[in-house]
Amino acid sequence: MKHFRYFRYMDAVVRAGSIRRAAEQLYITPSALDRRIHDLEKDLGTPLFERHARGMRLLAAGEIFLGYVRRHLADLDRMQSEIESLKGLKRGHVEIVASQAVAVSFLSQQVRTFQQNHPGVTFNVRITDRGEAMRALTAFEADLALVISPLRTAELLPLIVVAQPVMAMMDIDHPLAAAQSLRFGDCLSYPLVLPRATLATRALIDAVLNARSVPATIAVETDSFEMMRGLIAHTANIGFQVAIGTPDAQTDPRVVARPIDERDISAAPMVCAQLKGRSLSVAAARFANQVVGALDAMKQ
CATH class of the missing domain: 3.40.190.10 (Periplasmic binding protein-like II)
Structure with missing residues (x-):
């Protein structure tokens, strides 16, 4: 199955973005790896990569061949796994x-x-x-x-x-912490720590904010929920996360989470x-x- 070795070389170069970094991961010399890629291109009769000072960029033919490579590598991994399963x-x-x-x-x-x-x-x-x-x-x-x-x-x-309700996170001594559940409007009286726009929870929050005339005070935006919890502890700030991602008392004793009424934000x-x-x-x-x-x- 020598050709599968070449497939793995191709996949490694794409993931690493350069011959040098891929060669380090594959434990072969960069010159040897470069020759293997040239061999592939020769066999296919077309260049697969554009070579430049910063590394390797796939050409259109390379994009097509990469899909073929990854499908066959996935099938190979599955076949090897099934053989292993015969032994447990x-x-x-x-x-x-x-x-x-x-x-x-x-x-x-x-x-x-x-x-x-x-x-x-x-x-x-x-x-x-x-x-x-x-x-x-x-x-x-x-x-x-x-x-x-x-x-x-x-x-x-x-x-x-699985439906995940959106939760408001706050410090354990926050004025809203005593409630069992909250309306979203209750949270707008306090500074908000929001996930960045690329995260799913933010899309749900923005849909509600855009429909309301009451302005929100957005203190911080972050793509790290760990940082969000750090910005909530010992402050009046409120952050948002789905239920499965909220901390328990052992993980973060200063932060508590309360569900937002689903009339305001859907699960x-x-x-x-x-x-x-x-x-x-x-x-x-x-x-x-x-x-x-x-x-x-x-x-x-």
């Missing part, structure tokens, strides 16, 4: 893209649980926004996506969808999904089943 799930690898909200507690617990039962399975988890998560799935860079309010596309195959869909038509490796399929089971239990 002793090895495997799972690539995941996830929203911040899912990663901190839920996803980390799911990975720990899976590896306790299957210690030979490794994971790569990339935290990103919903747009990049969908791109990674369609580019065969990820097996699974766990995303809040994913962008709709025909290529997405949802495995499970956000949290989706575990894969690329439609793609056959997952045994490791990825079993992990997906575990995650779906855990999320299904949340609905009860």
